[in-house]
Amino acid sequence: MNVYRPHLAIIEKIKQENDDTRTFSLRFIRKKIRDEFRFKPGQFNMISVFGFGEAPFSISSDPEIKGRFEHTIRRVGTLTNALFGFDEGHVVGVRGPFGNGWPLDKAKGKNLLLIAGGTGLISLRPAIYHIMRNRSEFGDVELLYGARSPSNLLFIDEHNLWARSKNFRMFLTVEKVSNGLKWDYEMGVITEHLDKIKTDNNPIVFLCGPEIMMKYTLKELMRLGFKKHQIYLSMERRMRCGIGKCGHCQIGPKYVCRDGPVFVYDDVENLPDKLL
Structure with a gap:
């Protein structure tokens, strides 16, 4: 093409x-x-x-x-x-x-922790489909998904299907619930619930959401003992041409559209002009 x-x-x-x-x-x-x-x-x-x-x-x-x-x-x-x-x-x-996409080949045989904030689940949804279709190739999977309110959640009709998959645990959390609305899941921001995850054996982490959410999630993952090389995040801001020619998405030597949008945290932690 x-x-x-x-x-x-x-x-x-x-x-x-x-x-x-x-x-x-x-x-x-x-x-x-x-x-x-x-x-x-x-x-x-x-x-x-x-x-x-x-x-x-x-x-x-x-x-x-x-x-x-x-x-x-x-x-x-x-x-x-x-x-x-x-x-x-x-x-x-x-x-x-x-773009490069999520490193699913590197996650084969390993446990996976998927963390999505708001519209961050959009990028992770194809990865979830792939994992469901090739379930035997991956270990335990946990999905932590947060939004402002229940009305902001995406793909609601698919949540039960994902949660019923073998060795797949799903956590939903919202920051607020309207008066009178029944809500049977967690309350609060994502960082308040990271200590509930049970995935061990050095899992691979896929993280996507608003940069401010990813910034504090990364800090909490570090506090919990995760290593930078275990964490992959999607940085989708400011892309314009899609092929690394216009320089609009350049951060230091990296082009988000060409070298990303998925980066291992090791590679972007110290880049200039970022919020992480």
């Missing part, structure tokens, strides 16, 4: 995930492009809304499903406002996939 040219994709289905987030199921119009498209969990596409611009979005679907792919997108600005005005059948432009 030409990395500079967007290919046309039709919006086949739109699912409302919560008040400000939707999942768009896309299919390339050209069969050749559709048949060639493959992605790894943690990679992203550049989505063009013609007349409004282009922006990076993590791919949120099962990587084994061919012929279509999904993007779960939160409404936050001009481009996404325009996209949310589209109906099924509208056309967008797509370049990608870009």
Whole structure:
């Protein structure tokens, strides 16, 4: 695929995930492009809304499903406002996939701790699909997922399916619950519940969420005895071209779009111009 040219994709289905987030199921119009498209969990596409611009979005679907792919997108600005005005059948432009993705090969045979804050679960969802599909290749898996409130949670209809998987433990936590709403899970921010995890034997950690959330989660993981080389995090901010040419996402010698967006903590801890 030409990395500079967007290919046309039709919006086949739109699912409302919560008040400000939707999942768009896309299919390339050209069969050749559709048949060639493959992605790894943690990679992203550049989505063009013609007349409004282009922006990076993590791919949120099962990587084994061919012929279509999904993007779960939160409404936050001009481009996404325009996209949310589209109906099924509208056309967008797509370049990608870009980035390195989650190092699932390095996690084979090991226990996994997945930590997601807010929309950070979008990037981790394809990895969860891969783990579920290849369950015997991984050890125990724990998912700690936090959001501001129950109404902000994503992929609610899939949580029970994940939790029922063998040796898969899931923790949900929210910062606040509306009066009168029944909530049977945890309360508080993610860092308040890291001491509940039981995954041992030097697990691999996948971390994704707002940078301020990742900053304090990393501090708590260090306090709990995790090593920097065990922790992989996705830094998805400020990407523009997707291929390391414009320099917009450069942090020191690293380009988030080209060298990431997934980095081992060892490699980014001391980079300039960051919040971690």
